[in-house]
Amino acid sequence: MIPFSPPRIDDRTIRAVEETLRSGWITTGPRTKEFERRLAAYCGVERVIALNSWTNAAELVLRWFGIGPGDEVIVPAYTYCATANIVTHVGAKPVLVDVLDDFTIDPEAVKRALSPRTKCIIPVDIGGLPARVGEIMRIAEEATGLFTPKLNLRTDGTNPQMRLGRALVLSDAAHSFGARIGGAPVGKQADITGFSFHAVKNLTTAEGGALAFRLPQPFDSEELYRFFNTFSLHGQNKDALAKNQPGSWRYDVAFPGFKCNMTDLQAAIGLVELERYDSETIPRRKAICERYQQAFTGDARYIPPVLRDDARESSYHLFMLRLNGATEEQRDAVIAAIARREVSVNVHFIPLPLLSFYKGQGHAISSFPNTHRLYQAEISLPVYYDLTDAQVDEVVAAVKAATREVMGA
Numbered sequence: 166m167i168p169f170s171p172p173r174i175d176d177r178t179i180r181a182v183e184e185t186l187r188s189g190w191i192t193t194g195p196r197t198k199e200f201e202r203r204l205a206a207y208c209g210v211e212r213v214i215a216l217n218s219w220t221n222a223a224e225l226v227l228r229w230f231g232i233g234p235g236d237e238v239i240v241p242a243y244t245y246c247a248t249a250n251i252v253t254h255v256g257a258k259p260v261l262v263d264v265l266d267d268f269t270i271d272p273e274a275v276k277r278a279l280s281p282r283t284k285c286i287i288p289v290d291i292g293g294l295p296a297r298v299g300e301i302m303r304i305a306e307e308a309t310g311l312f313t314p315k316l317n318l319r320t321d322g323t324n325p326q327m328r329l330g331r332a333l334v335l336s337d338a339a340h341s342f343g344a345r346i347g348g349a350p351v352g353k354q355a356d357i358t359g360f361s362f363h364a365v366k367n368l369t370t371a372e373g374g375a376l377a378f379r380l381p382q383p384f385d386s387e388e389l390y391r392f393f394n395t396f397s398l399h400g401q402n403k404d405a406l407a408k409n410q411p412g413s414w415r416y417d418v419a420f421p422g423f424k425c426n427m428t429d430l431q432a433a434i435g436l437v438e439l440e441r442y443d444s445e446t447i448p449r450r451k452a453i454c455e456r457y458q459q460a461f462t463g464d465a466r467y468i469p470p471v472l473r474d475d476a477r478e479s480s481y482h483l484f485m486l487r488l489n490g491a492t493e494e495q496r497d498a499v500i501a502a503i504a505r506r507e508v509s510v511n512v513h514f515i516p517l518p519l520l521s522f523y524k525g526q527g528h529a530i531s532s533f534p535n536t537h538r539l540y541q542a543e544i545s546l547p548v549y550y551d552l553t554d555a556q557v558d559e560v561v562a563a564v565k566a567a568t569r570e571v572m573g574a
C-alpha cells in the first residue's frame with residue numbers, strides 16, 4: 166500500500182525530541198525562540214512568531230485587527246475550511262470569490278467583492294503554488310477610499326485599522342513554506358503570512374503554525390512580535406520561562422488573551438525539518454512532482470498542475486492532477502479504482518459551498534463555476550520525502566489503469 170503523505174520521522178527527529186524531553190524544559194522556551202529566528206531568516210523578514218496552528222495564528226490576526234460582526238473578509242471558495250472558519254469564529258462574514266485555472270484566487274473577483282465592510286483579504290497558496298499576492302496587495306492599496314476603519318478599536322492605545330488605512334492582506338501559506346514569488350521566499354509579500362506545520366504539511370512540527378510580519382511603516386515588527394506573544398499567552402506580561410526565574414513570580418494581565426503557543430517539543434521537530442528543508446525536502450518533492458509531470462504531460466486524458474511560471478515557483482506540496490472532461494461521478498470512480506490498486510490519493514479540497522455549514526449560510530456552488538469545474542476533476546497524488554521513484558511509477562500506472570477502467574480510453 167502506498168500512503169498519501171506520511172511525515173518524515175527518523176532517528177534525527179526522535180533524538181531532537183528526546184533531548185528536549187530530557188532538557189527539563191518542554192513548553193515554549195529556547196527551542197521555540199530559535200525556531201522563530203530561523204524561520205524569519207529563511208523568509209527574509211524581521212520577525213516570525215511560532216504558534217500552535219495556522220488556524221489559531223490566523224484567527225489571532227483577525228482579532229488583533231479588530232475584525233468582528235459587521236465586517237467582511239474575502240476568501241476563495243476553493244480552500245480548506247480553516248480559511249473561512251476563522252472568519253466565522255470572530256463573528257465576521259466570509260465573502261467567497263472564484264478562483265483561476267491554477268486554483269488560486271481570482272484578483273478581478275476580489276476587486277468586484279470589495280465593499281466598505283471589507284477588512285481583510287485572504288489569498289490561499291493552494292497546493293504550494295503562490296496566489297497572485299502582489300496583485301492582491303495592489304488591489305488593497307488602491308481601495309483605501311473604500312476602507313472604513315473602526316474608531317476607538319482597542320484599549321491598549323493602538324488601532325491597527327486606523328494605522329493601516331486599508332484592508333489587511335493575510336496570506337494563507339499553509340501549503341507554501343519555501344515557495345517563491347519573483348525569486349523571493351513566500352512571507353515577504355503579504356502584510357502577514359500564515360504557515361502551517363500540521364503533520365501532512367511540507368514542514369511539520371506535528372501540529373503548529375507561524376506568522377511572518379511584513380506590515381508597512383509605522384508598524385514595527387518587534388512591537389508586533391511582542392504583542393502576539395502576549396496575545397497568545399493569556400495577555401500575561403511574562404511567559405513561563407521568565408516566570409521560572411528565581412524570584413520572578415509576579416505577573417500582570419493587561420487584557421484577556423488566548424492560549425495558542427508552540428512548545429519546545431514541537432520546535433525541536435521543526436528545527437530538524439528546517440535544517441534539511443532546502444537541501445533534502447524541497448529537492449525530493451520537486452523531483453517527485455516533475456516525474457508525475459512528465460508522465461501526465463502530453464496525455465490528453467489529464468491536465469497536470471502549474472508548478473511554476475515566470476513569477477512563481479511552488480513548494481511542491483501537492484500534485485493536483487485533473488482528469489480532462491471527467492464528471493464528479495467519474496472522478497470518484499477513478500479514485501475508487503486507484504484505491505483498489507493499493508494507492509492512497511486525495512481530493513483538495515471540497516469547496517466551501519459544498520460543505521453543509523457554508524451551504525446553509527446561502528453560498529451556492531453555482532456562483533463559483535471555476536471552483537466547481539476544477540474540483541469535480543481533481544485528484545491529488547502522493548508526494549512525500551520517502552516516496553521512491555519506483556513508487557511514483559506505481560502511482561502513475563495505477564492512475565492510468567484506473568482511468569482506462571472508468572473512462573474507457
Ligand SMILES: *Cc1c(COP(=O)(O)O)cnc(C)c1O
Nearest residue numbers: 218219220245247339361363374
Ligand atoms: C492545513 C491548512 C490550514 C490549517 O492549518 P492548521 O495548522 O491545521 O490549523 C489552513 N489552510 C489551508 C489551505 C490548509 O491546507
